[in-house]
Amino acid sequence: DGSSNNCSSVSNRPYINGDQLSCDDINSSFNSCYPSGCDGFSLADFSGRVIWISYEEDWWGSCYDEIPEVEDIMLEYINNPNVAIINFLADGATPKTCEDWGEEGAINFPIIVDDQIYGLSSWFGITWLSPRHIFIDHELKYYAITNDLNDVDSIIEEMLENLESE
Secondary structure (H helix, E strand, O other), X not given: OOOHHHOEOOOXXXXXXXXXXXXXXXXXXXOOOEOXXXXXXXXXXXXXXXXXEEEEEOOOHHHHHOHHHHHHHHHXXXXXXXXXEEEXXXXXXXXXXXXXXXXXXXXXXXXXXXXXXXXXXXXXXXXXXXXXXXXXXXXXXXXXXXXXXXXXXXXXXXXXXXXXXX
8 A cells, every 4th residue: 555654755767776666656656558458556555575676779789689588587576566567668669569669588478567658767767777776675765776687686685584573
């Protein structure tokens, strides 16, 4: 639930590790562009869960190159009720649609949001060099960011340990 006790009344963008996300940001409504027909959501909907935001740019070659590895990690967590996985797509210079991106690889990405509309990347100071992986903890605090896919699994496991220890 998007409770007010898990947010700050002040937005200190760009956030740095450990910052509590603002109430406005937590309650911002996002509409997914994939899968089609998916209802809107906010980060508040994932309060109490570990959130992994995979931020990709469809024109950046390394984003395509890492799809199989991202899928492997997603398969580990996609059915874990304590983990939410969201893909924010910066639709850049190519004509690839959100649906095209969602159907890349062997599994479909669970939720994709067109970041051209929302600008989530600016919340975390992302200006370039995708892919990036952003992590928000169960208390809706900014936990970490990495562009190294090798770090993703250990960050999620650490966050889950923190969740279980409370």
